[in-house]
Amino acid sequence: MSGPGPLITPTLERVQTGVEAFDELVMGGLPRGRTTVVGGTPGSGKTVFATQFLAHGIAHDDEAGVFVTFEESPADIEANLSGFGWDLAGWREAGRLAFVDASPNDSDEMVVGDFDLSALLARVLHAVDAVGAKRVVLDSLAQLFDHFIADQTLVRRELFRISSALKQAGLTVLMTAERNSEYGEITRHRFEEFVADSVVILRNVLGRERRRRTIEVLKMRGSRHVEGEAPFTMLAGRGIVAVPLSSLRLEQHSSSKR
Amino acid sequence: MSGPGPLITPTLERVQTGVEAFDELVMGGLPRGRTTVVGGTPGSGKTVFATQFLAHGIAHDDEAGVFVTFEESPADIEANLSGFGWDLAGWREAGRLAFVDASPNDSDEMVVGDFDLSALLARVLHAVDAVGAKRVVLDSLAQLFDHFIADQTLVRRELFRISSALKQAGLTVLMTAERNSEYGEITRHRFEEFVADSVVILRNVLGRERRRRTIEVLKMRGSRHVEGEAPFTMLAGRGIVAVPLSSLRLEQHSSSKR
Amino acid sequence: MSGPGPLITPTLERVQTGVEAFDELVMGGLPRGRTTVVGGTPGSGKTVFATQFLAHGIAHDDEAGVFVTFEESPADIEANLSGFGWDLAGWREAGRLAFVDASPNDSDEMVVGDFDLSALLARVLHAVDAVGAKRVVLDSLAQLFDHFIADQTLVRRELFRISSALKQAGLTVLMTAERNSEYGEITRHRFEEFVADSVVILRNVLGRERRRRTIEVLKMRGSRHVEGEAPFTMLAGRGIVAVPLSSLRLEQHSSSKR
Amino acid sequence: MSGPGPLITPTLERVQTGVEAFDELVMGGLPRGRTTVVGGTPGSGKTVFATQFLAHGIAHDDEAGVFVTFEESPADIEANLSGFGWDLAGWREAGRLAFVDASPNDSDEMVVGDFDLSALLARVLHAVDAVGAKRVVLDSLAQLFDHFIADQTLVRRELFRISSALKQAGLTVLMTAERNSEYGEITRHRFEEFVADSVVILRNVLGRERRRRTIEVLKMRGSRHVEGEAPFTMLAGRGIVAVPLSSLRLEQHSSSKR
Amino acid sequence: MSGPGPLITPTLERVQTGVEAFDELVMGGLPRGRTTVVGGTPGSGKTVFATQFLAHGIAHDDEAGVFVTFEESPADIEANLSGFGWDLAGWREAGRLAFVDASPNDSDEMVVGDFDLSALLARVLHAVDAVGAKRVVLDSLAQLFDHFIADQTLVRRELFRISSALKQAGLTVLMTAERNSEYGEITRHRFEEFVADSVVILRNVLGRERRRRTIEVLKMRGSRHVEGEAPFTMLAGRGIVAVPLSSLRLEQHSSSKR
């Protein structure tokens, strides 16, 4: 199109999530330095996916992580996720993982009608510094955003500001988002999926009394990715295990053809 | 994944509900010290399920219980549930069961526009102390929360605070929630199911003029569980009797395989 | 479950409605001293059902009744229901039936923004005393509740208070509720069916240009009941005539089996 | 039920509409002295039906009529309906028909936020006196009621008051109501169909590019009526011509049978 | 019905639209001196239809026209419609067509909260005088009405006033209206289709990746018309070309038959 430009160059560096078949879907992993939103209904596996992303960074890529939790206490997170074989407590003690507990009863900084995310952001960046983190998880912002249901633009801008600030710090961010239904309308706040650079959707669909879990990359700005839903399961001792798509439907035409 | 971590260790202690086939679905029972939300439409069996959970604790596990009721009077509860063979009145007199009557005409503590759950919480914890309770039922919070329909975050935070306080007291809590339809949108307040550690759904579906009741574990943080709907019935003298799933679809791969 | 408790004991005394096949569905009638909500779309038969309940009490069980009407005048009620063979006027004159006319043009007690049901309650209890009533019909509260559409909790609490007060007076209460569609969302105010002890639904479904009427017991706290829809018709001189279910699907397992 | 009462006695006197097959559906006509709401989508035939009701009264039953119009001018009504063979202008001049023009530009009595229907009611009753009318048509109240969309109870009460006042004057009233869809939710204001004594629905359904018109009696308090939809057409020179139901599904059991 | 009245007399004079097959559907054209609303989704052809109506008047019936535009500039209209072979610019210069540009940046008369259409009406009537117009197009009022979304009655009354004023001036008016979906709910403001004398709907339906355009007369007060959808296409040099219905389903019974 514009002469011999850089073709199929993966301009975006990748961060492995540890969900192997998923990393294949997205050309190696989540884009480094970007924000990925992982949306899903209750129990769809958002927290498991997010933790696996951190655990893989710590255990395999030597990348420390920060887990910002808004409703589950760090102790609960550690207990809940230990079944998957992730030694969160050990890593925390070893200084490779830090928690930021942003749950209501832990801090009173949240003021109705005069909302400011600066204090939260400062705590997150401080934790990042403390462990030298490269990966950050926010699980989930919904609790904050429900505050401002009446002022959508404000929420949108704050969401934008948080991801901008973390992006500028070179961090790869994974934020979870609440979806009220499996298909149909997007997230609770309706625009997270427009604002984010990448969107991954976890589904847990009830059909004929059986549940079926799937993962889908809805979008990934600046990157090819396999499209459509891939089934997955959650295994004790392993976490999320996605099924590699039998047929990768990537149309890889030679770009010089035109 | 992260070396030899604790695999398939059931980190969460279990509390039997007394619904045998259900306890099998959830690896032995509800997680001790956690909050489980039981959602359902009118008459779906929420109160029966919750009472059976208390009754089983008292009669079989020597665990006293507290029943917090928001609209049905304790006397009505006792009368309504006696048909299932549970001697609530006897247990109450024997000091193994306590009621907290939080219905409107019993207390005037509820002030519109200046809502505070502290008084309620104090009464509940006092009752817990009085009988040495290990299990608590709240049936149902909807009446409180309808107050604050306009301030979703406030409700969400209060819901979070109640379960946190009860969790800190080491109690296993079962809260009922109102759902307006069998499938589709989640609970009335839309976020109980995100906030809770575990969510169980009771359905009462009308198909071709016949009703069909099912129970489903929607999520259980930190735990495997059988997925999908299991049929149940309510029998006089027994309570809820679920049908064990013929094929337990639990993929139990050896976790050392990877 | 808890040793040899009282099995299949019908702890709830029953009040016959006069709709024979319906009384069979609910183990003999509506629970005495409780509130039953009868919901339905316009013309579904709510008023006929409610009147039949009163008429049967007066003519067959020697139980006087009070009919609280919110929009139809007592004279209209008497005229409209005479076609079914009920001599409401005669009973009224004989002091076995009393009307409370709570329609707007009859009383100015309804004040926007400062709503109080006490006066209404006083009038109802006075009428109950006057005729020594055992049965009360309120048809329908919707007109009152539309007032407070913005404050759902207030309405819910008032609804709760009315039924509590009448229950304390030992009365068996039947309240009608407006439903906007045959299936799907519950009543107009969305919570009557959660608050009531028993819920009966009258449907009038249009299919292929034909109407089909059915009655269903959605819930009955503390009682077994046949589940699912039973067809009915309205006959001049008789009122509602339900079709007995050919197969009573009541699973009556011996409760000693366990 | 209550001994030998008056069986199948048509307690309600009937007023013929002039739509023959329709009058058969409702045991002879609309109940005299009552309010019937005729609901339908735009162009469904509400005004034609209402006018035919007046025209039949004037031309065949020697009953004068009053037509209260809220948006179409009397001149337009006369022109639009002349195609059906009704000489509205002639009858008006002969003093057998009176128009009340309540359209906005004709009167300034409508004040936002301080609404009072008394003036309108006075004008209607004055017109009734002037021609000695027995039948009144209001086409349609929607324009008034849109005012008060935020205060449903007020509208409901005003609607109740208008019909009460006209009923007390012994008039047979036909009010048209706007419905936004053919099936599903009831009228625009959601409760007209609960308040009215009788409800007739005109439908104009699009199926496979063809329109199909039907008429249905949704309810008629105090009266039997054929249920379900009956097809109709509008013929020049005749008005609405309904198709008599081939099989009158009236279950006329002998009422002495019980 | 009322003796030998004027049967099948086309009491309403007709105005040809220039869409031949459409004029056949409506017994010769739109009713003279009346308001017709043409509703449709974006790009459904509302502006083309409206312009064709004006163009036909000017070129074939020697009736001058006024085009009131609310968002497209007159220059754009002229350019956009020239492809259909209509020399709008030429006619404008020849004094047979006048534009009223009511777009926001052209006039500041629109004041939020204190809305008055009088100035607009004056400009339209002035343009009508200037060219001696018989036909007026308003395309589209939506922009004005969005203002008052909170006060539906106000909009309804203003809509009524505009059409009344133009009707009194003897003009044949065509107003376009925005519909958000092809089938289902009526127009954006929900009542235009009740207020107007005639309603025409343009549809542009997507089925199996193909679009299909249809035109339908939803209602025409005071007139017979063919019912149901007729397919059409838009041809360069011709405008809208509707397909004559193969079978005119007009039931033309002899009206003397009764």
Add this chain to the structure above:
Amino acid sequence: MSGPGPLITPTLERVQTGVEAFDELVMGGLPRGRTTVVGGTPGSGKTVFATQFLAHGIAHDDEAGVFVTFEESPADIEANLSGFGWDLAGWREAGRLAFVDASPNDSDEMVVGDFDLSALLARVLHAVDAVGAKRVVLDSLAQLFDHFIADQTLVRRELFRISSALKQAGLTVLMTAERNSEYGEITRHRFEEFVADSVVILRNVLGRERRRRTIEVLKMRGSRHVEGEAPFTMLAGRGIVAVPLSSLRLEQHSSSKR
């Protein structure tokens, strides 16, 4: 119709988008000097399409461009789009492309409750001058418009003003718009698609676990265009590649035929 007018004359000059098969659909390209809205769900390809439109102008038609970005930073845009072979950074340095960064953290000019687009417009026009741009992309206005969700008319007017101002400057404008679902309701703000001169829709439909991308011209004022959906894919090194419709369903009747 009006004699020998200019037939099939493409009165609107065309601007190639660089998506070859798409340009064929729209008779050569987007209308010069007009506003085209490109709507789609998250990740549907709005930004890729918009950039390709600019890139093609710069690389093939020697038309400079301005990219106004509201949430993605220019650096991110450059990185994300480089995979398609477009050297945005190079063009920017060569003065053939300018960015206007209107994202929240870049400017504080956005004031809640006192919104004014003048400053933004000035910046855009300044950038246009700086590079001598002929094409402008705004991606996307949603962030601005969410502000004014309560005042739809204001947004509509502002949207109108922006496109008018840019149109008057002779620019060809492409604005992206957010759609919440693939089919069904139009854009988030509900009226962009009515206001714009041309509307293009990008869809990304999930069917049986597979995604399918299509492009459709919903409307193009003043122009013929192929109707219906055309499939497309996004190829590294090329951008959007649409599939030419096998059968161009353009009814090209000779216009002299009539």
